[in-house]
Amino acid sequence: MIKPLPPAAIFILGALLIPLARTKRLKQLILLLVPAVAFLDLLYMSHGIYWIYPFLGYELVLGKVDKLSMCFGYIFVIVAFLGMIYAIHVKEDGQHIATFFHIGSSLGVVFAGDLFTLLIFWEIMAVSGVFLIWYQRDKAALDAGFRYILVHLFGGSCLLAGIIIHVVNRGAIEFGPIEYEGLSSQLILIAFIINAAVPPLHAWLTDAYPEGTVTGSVFLTAFVTKSAVYVLARAFPGVELLMWLGAVMAVYGVVFAVLENDIRRLLAYHIVSQVGYMVCGVGIGGEMAIDGATAHAFCHILYKALLFMGAGAVIYTTGKKKLNQLEGIGLYKKMPITLTLYMIGAFSISGVPFFNGFISKSMVVSAAALKHEPVIELMLYLASIGTFLHTGLKLPYYTFFGRPSEKGEIEAKEPPFNMLLAMGLTSFLCILIGCYPKILYDILPYPVDYHPYTPDHVIGAIQLLLLTGAAFWLYIDKLRGEPTITLDTDWFYRKPAKAFLWLCDIPLNNFRLTVQDFLSKAVGFLTELSKNPYTAPTVLVLSTQISITKALNGLRGQPYPDKVVELKKKLKGINGIIYIENRYKNPLALNISLVLIFLLLCTLFV
Amino acid sequence: MSHSPILIIIIPLISSFFVPLIGWRKKNLCYPLVVLALFISSILSLYIMGSVITHGSIYYRLGGWEPPWGIEYRIDYLNGFMAVIVSFISFLVAIYSRRSGEQELPDRIVHFYCIFLLLVTGLLGMVVTGDMFNLYVFLEIASLAAYALIAIGEDGALMGSFNYLIMGTIGACFYLLGVGYLYIVTGSLNMNDLSQILPGLYHSRVVRTAFALFIVGLALKMGLFPLHTWLPDAYTHAPSAVSALLASVMSKVSVYIMIRIMFTVFNPYFSIELIPITTMLSWTAGIAILFGEIMAIVQPDLKRMLAYSSVAQIGYIVLGIGLANTMGLTGSLLHVLNHALTKGCLFLGAGAITYRRGTRDIRQLGYLHVEMPFTMAAFTIAALSMIGIPPTCGFFSKYYLILGAIDARQWIWVIILLLSSLLNAIFFFRVIENAYFKPLGVIHESSYDRGEQEEANEVPLGMLIPILALAAAIILTGIFSGKIISTIIQFAIPEGI
């Protein structure tokens, strides 16, 4: 019986193997083999606690395996495999290495049994994720990636601070339910919330996901937010704050999506919305809600990957990513397969019966109802409407259809076979789980007592969908894409950040140069003085004389006219030197004066 | 091997005398001699450390004369730890210096090696000695060698070196004055002796002035804000090997001396309670951290950015000293090791970039990851260590410093430390972004998918191996931090904290 490896290790080792593979075929083989091996590994793992390493007086637990972590583990590896099929045509090694590190570290987070391991993998996940955004290489991507890493490092610092305080107070580093009180748990919660993209800290997601590479974004959507959902479920189940945050999130996402023009940003807002369902489920607590959150995470990873694959395919073949650019060029004729597969994803996210969203979303909504939270239930329901409206109707309509415009049709064809294959397999899984929910329900943490396919559920869903569709038709013109961007909470740190950088650069530098200038002039004067001490008093007298006479408006006859002119020139010479950072010749004045001040302070102190 | 403490210094010293002789005849033989000498020193330092771990502190009397009249070399955990760091990094930098020296200062390579060995002699001497005046001697040897080495560099190096010379001499003079004052009142120059005589004299003005002079002098040498002004120029314009050695090792030795004086020669009681120098140091250090990082953000020159970053990192170490509790000092000492490795790797990497690209401007680093993939990978690992991402070593020293701050119940340092991670991220990720992702002209993703890549044009192995070795060490020291702390650092912390 082979002892199973930590799945994180499999991916990280795989990442290191990639640059060693010399031929293209071998590389592609590795890319597909690693997730497959990881899946087998998962099948071998049984519940319990494994891979314990002593460190710094504590015990690191790399494998806390129970139903919750296994469920997330399975879906992570499955989507890794599907995403790899989608991305297999990418030749740049770096992208694959970053991807594997990202997947590996997310698996590390999911199976972490103690807070330190969690922290380590959390940070690696953030850093590897930013590379996936940066590989797109255009200015928007570089900037967005930069903001992404700063937000995530901020979250990482919060997590570090929270964990340290927690450890100092409690002395234990186990990763389990944390009571929500006191500074440490609040800090940890903030860090988790940032990664889960809860407003107002969600702006990084809608900023960065649309800017990543076509293939990279597929991976980005799956791991960071869902591992955040996992840790929330593990650490803060039943915290009521989360319930409200989740419901607000769900509606927030769809409201912003109404206004979006960039197809991937629209989908990104829907990620915020759907994760809202999951966060809400965690907040409601209790078996059905946590089950619902987990099931929704599972399904969401699948259909969101599918949606991003579809959108990515459109961007890949047409080079355009905005609705107003894509409208009316008749893509439905050129890319019918993509359209179909995309629609499968759209139906899944909207909760159409027989697709996988239906069986998971309603679980969370019902849990809210069971807990007698009417407002929550209605909010989540509203979000469903919005989701179908945009992902299921607005986006495909304006991307693939739209009123034929004068722009004419552009060259487009179906994306390469590997992308279609990946989309096809994902669609297959969506439909399979939708029709046969038992597969999913069996791996959920708690026993499931929920039956999605009751007549009133199905009829209710159909009603919702049809009438939302009617609303859409009414407003179809008003919803077309416009070339605008929507302000979001990232305004709060984007505008000030620019100001901050400007502040560092211009005023501080100028200030320093002015001080240096002044002191250097003083030293220059002194050196001139010491060069010729006998004339120094004369110089002093003469220069005062000059200034006085000048001030009295009119130069009378000078006693030493040539000398005065000469001295004037000399004085001008001293005063006229400009100092640049690298070139100043007399910095000693500044240095020595600082030394003297410091010495004075020290002696005073002492 | 009972003479190893003195041998560790003598070997580089004698070799430095031989280098010009050999160089006069055949230039190419200098390099093997230098490498050999430093290699032997490194092995000896390891041996010394090993024997300190197994047998306890080593006392070595120069010439067999008894202290306090004779010069005594006294090696305990702290010394041994520093000696290992100094000798190994010097060794790696020496391997690196052949190629970089060939490009940067081809006609003065012999002088370079000679003075390089003198610098290492001085540094090692400072580390192993147990006598105050002997320390001054080695301090001056090292400083003079450093001035000369910096001056060999490029354009602005002469001014930078002159600046450093003036400042450094002031610092050394202050140190000498301090030693002089102590000698006047106690009649002894031996550190151990002093630590026993001084407690009776803590009330004396002379002793206190001496202490103030020590602190200022050493702060000058290590580049603690606001006495750091010589640092950016000196580090930027020096030859790359020299910058690496100075930034990683020289400043650390000054820190070591400060720890020695504050906690061994003078009691911890004196340094913490009698005179709250530690409070002052922590505040200065805190400001140093923020100042260094903010200034680093706006620098377009890569080495200057790293120099300002060093100012901030010295702030970290001094903050740990200022916190003056076990966790804080553990963090400090661990950071001494980590920063030595990290800054060494970064400066060597910057030198490699200059070697291939001829420019240090960050904005012109595009496409570097294709041309020099290994160097950039090592640079990235070192950058991650500076930011503090596990499992690199930088994370662990930061972790201990934060623990120390929490222990002392001073939350302002926790905030500053976390903030500095973010600031570090800004300027390091700028470099990484430029090197890996800078767009060159019109980019459509498919051109990268099609794999159009230029040939990799890495730096020669002689330069690459030290860089990669340091990068590997960064990760390994991170993973094994626990072991390092429990075997060495735990015992290196001066008693009474």
Added chain:
Amino acid sequence: MKKVLFFISIILACLADLFISHHDHAPFWWHKLPAFDALYGFIGGILLIIVAQALGRYWLQKDADYYD
């Protein structure tokens, strides 16, 4: 033609609701209303669009190069 089919299916769905019993799991009073989902879907959809567009037009939407 398609529009007619569409309307017919809406009416069918609403009618179907009358025949399905909600009482076994109906935690809230409005679940028992016939055609509740349809109504909520329609009104909710319209509301969403109007509110969001209002927010956008008067506050949040800016030109594409606002941040540059």
